[in-house]
Amino acid sequence: xxxxxxxxxDYTLRNVMLGAVILGCVSGVLGCFAILRRQGLMGDALSHxxxxxxxxxxxxxxxxxxxxxxxxxxxxxxxxxxxVLLLLRRTRIDSGAALGTVLTIFFGAGVVLLxxxxxxxxxxxxxxxxxxxxxxxxLVQEQVVTMAVLGGSALLVxxxxxxxxxxxxxxxxxxxxxxxxARFLETLLTGLLVVAIVIGLNTVGIVLMSALLxxxxxxxxxxxxxxxxxxxxxxxxxxxxxxxxxxxxxxETRMPTGPVIILCIAVMVILSVLFGAAxxxxxxxxxxxxxxxxxxxxxxxxxxxxPATGGRP
Amino acid sequence: MHAGVKxxxxxxxxxxxxxxxxxxxxxxxALWDVDLDVPPGVLMAIIGPNGAGKSTLIRAILGLVPxxxxxxxxxxxxxxxxxxxxxxxxxxxxxxxxxPVSALDVVLMGLYRQVGWIRRPGRRERAQAMQCLExxxxxDYAHRQISQLSGGQQQRVFLARALAQNADLxxxxxxxxxxxxxxxxxxxxxxxxxxxxxxxxxxxxxDLGTAPEYFDYxxxxxxxxxxxxxxxxxxxxENLQRAYQGRIAFLGG
Numbered sequence: 001x002x003x004x005x006x007x008x009x010d011y012t013l014r015n016v017m018l019g020a021v022i023l024g025c026v027s028g029v030l031g032c033f034a035i036l037r038r039q040g041l042m043g044d045a046l047s048h049x050x051x052x053x054x055x056x057x058x059x060x061x062x063x064x065x066x067x068x069x070x071x072x073x074x075x076x077x078x079x080x081x082x083x084v085l086l087l088l089r090r091t092r093i094d095s096g097a098a099l100g101t102v103l104t105i106f107f108g109a110g111v112v113l114l115x116x117x118x119x120x121x122x123x124x125x126x127x128x129x130x131x132x133x134x135x136x137x138x139l140v141q142e143q144v145v146t147m148a149v150l151g152g153s154a155l156l157v158x159x160x161x162x163x164x165x166x167x168x169x170x171x172x173x174x175x176x177x178x179x180x181x182a183r184f185l186e187t188l189l190t191g192l193l194v195v196a197i198v199i200g201l202n203t204v205g206i207v208l209m210s211a212l213l214x215x216x217x218x219x220x221x222x223x224x225x226x227x228x229x230x231x232x233x234x235x236x237x238x239x240x241x242x243x244x245x246x247x248x249x250x251x252e253t254r255m256p257t258g259p260v261i262i263l264c265i266a267v268m269v270i271l272s273v274l275f276g277a278a279x280x281x282x283x284x285x286x287x288x289x290x291x292x293x294x295x296x297x298x299x300x301x302x303x304x305x306x307p308a309t310g311g312r313p
Numbered sequence: 314m315h316a317g318v319k320x321x322x323x324x325x326x327x328x329x330x331x332x333x334x335x336x337x338x339x340x341x342x343a344l345w346d347v348d349l350d351v352p353p354g355v356l357m358a359i360i361g362p363n364g365a366g367k368s369t370l371i372r373a374i375l376g377l378v379p380x381x382x383x384x385x386x387x388x389x390x391x392x393x394x395x396x397x398x399x400x401x402x403x404x405x406x407x408x409x410x411x412x413p414v415s416a417l418d419v420v421l422m423g424l425y426r427q428v429g430w431i432r433r434p435g436r437r438e439r440a441q442a443m444q445c446l447e448x449x450x451x452x453d454y455a456h457r458q459i460s461q462l463s464g465g466q467q468q469r470v471f472l473a474r475a476l477a478q479n480a481d482l483x484x485x486x487x488x489x490x491x492x493x494x495x496x497x498x499x500x501x502x503x504x505x506x507x508x509x510x511x512x513x514x515x516x517x518x519x520d521l522g523t524a525p526e527y528f529d530y531x532x533x534x535x536x537x538x539x540x541x542x543x544x545x546x547x548x549x550x551e552n553l554q555r556a557y558q559g560r561i562a563f564l565g566g
Contacts, residue, residue, distance in 0.1 A: 036412060160431050167422050171408045174474075177375050178426050179396035225458035227413045278458075 015139040020242030026151035027196040028216035028238025044210035045103040049080030051110025077194040133256035134205030136246040147199040205258040215265035222276025328482040328513040334383035343369040358518040361534035367517045400480030417455040423477030445473040465496035
């Protein structure tokens with residue numbers, strides 16, 4: 001087992017593997033709630049919004065410590081989230097347009113800031129552009145520890161509030177009639193999404209982070225009709241994709257990690273959408289063919305209005 | 314069956330008391346200055362044309378929409394203090410039926426108040442939920458994913474979830490929408506049984522033909538409250554005429 005020996009001996013490889021497992025697992029789990037609440041695009045908007053946060057954090061503090069940059073990213077994500085919610089509540093802009101607007105404005109501002117920083121003749125800024133596509137090989141132990149603490153806390157919250165999150169995702173109005181603080185729980189879920197994004201910045205990068213949120217969740221949904229299992233599978237699929245992508249990127253090619261992880265996820269998604277046991281297109285078609293001769297059940301609805309004796313206007 | 318409207322001194326026992334209620338969406342009133350008393354132990358229909366604010370009235374009673382004016386009290390107190398005594402059956406199309414949960418999972422949601430924060434439903438809650446599924450005739454479908462149920466079965470899952478809440482007041486938004494005649498009869502039998510247990514049931518209803526047969530109390534609504542009271546004295550051609558504003562001539566037969 002060359003890999004195991006390398007894992008124990010090779011500092012870089014160990015960090016990369018651990019980081020990828022933590023990230024894949026956390027984003028897989030939280031991605032489930034995002035797609036079930038039909039907020040798959042929210043992750044994309046929030047992760048793009050992280051770029052100006054990273055740049056501003058560096059600009060204000062002059063530091064590149066991961067905790068500082070992560071905090072900057074988290075604040076920017078939070079601002080973006082409130083902007084999206086504000087647009088949705090106060091204007092007639094629909095959610096797709098609101099997310100698209102906020103995403104592009106923040107990302108545009110981030111790219112401008114990044115370019116300005118790179119032109120400043122400041123050697124220290126080198127490496128900020130890694131946040132665009134991620135570079136798992138650059139992970140240091142301090143970052144992995146931060147990722148583990150943040151990700152572990154997020155998973156713990158999901159474990160404790162599983163029942164509440166399930167209800168909020170399925171039927172938020174019913175949750176409110178039970179007296180659950182629906183808006184708080186929804187904000188909390190989005191906040192946890194921000195956590196997943198922030199810990200993915202170094203590894204997968206801003207641009208492709210949303211695939212790690214959506215991909216494993218969609219894959220898992222194809223294999224089961226149970227939310228608990230879906231969350232478990234998504235965590236495992238996310239971790240697998242993370243590990244595979246990070247390994248390829250570190251050992252073989254020195255490619256940016258994000259794109260490799262995303263290609264790996266793409267394979268999982270395609271295979272599962274076709275052959276998944278629960279919702280896969282192929283099995284669905286087989287099942288339909290088997291049940292084909294059966295006519296649909298009659299739905300005889302009573303006439304809603306009794307016969308009127310006069311003419312209708 | 315029921316004692317009719319109670320005298321004013323006993324208003325504290327009224328399951329629902331609505332005063333001067335106005336609700337507006339985008340400056341357009343959905344409900345205008347509605348006053349409504351629902352006496353205990355009635356099976357009441359809310360009837361009116363499309364856009365009359367029937368669902369809005371139920372949602373306002375539940376505290377789901379902001380009130381532009383007026384107030385709602387349940388059993389003599391503000392609604393948020395009475396969550397445990399109120400059961401809700403929303404419209405079927407208000408949720409995504411592809412959601413990865415089973416029929417039993419959905420019914421268990423009706424017990425989440427009883428279970429409390431963080432704890433998971435246990436054996437006792439599962440048994441309770443199964444009883445409710447049995448009552449609506451879906452015990453055999455408990456472990457089916459909800460998208461694999463027919464429209465009528467989905468409707469009955471929602472009814473079972475409301476039953477699991479074991480409430481004193483039930484608010485139901487079109488429980489008969491999209492169900493076949495057999496399911497409709499099964500549902501109305503359960504609602505009548507609830508009334509026999511002394512519960513109060515308020516139902517948004519579309520079908521003028523079945524209303525007098527199913528319900529003993531009625532509120533006719535068209536943004537304003539047209540009339541409310543016992544079925545025999547309230548469900549009159551004149552009141553229907555006013556509620557539907559000439560869109561039906563009058564009730565035939």
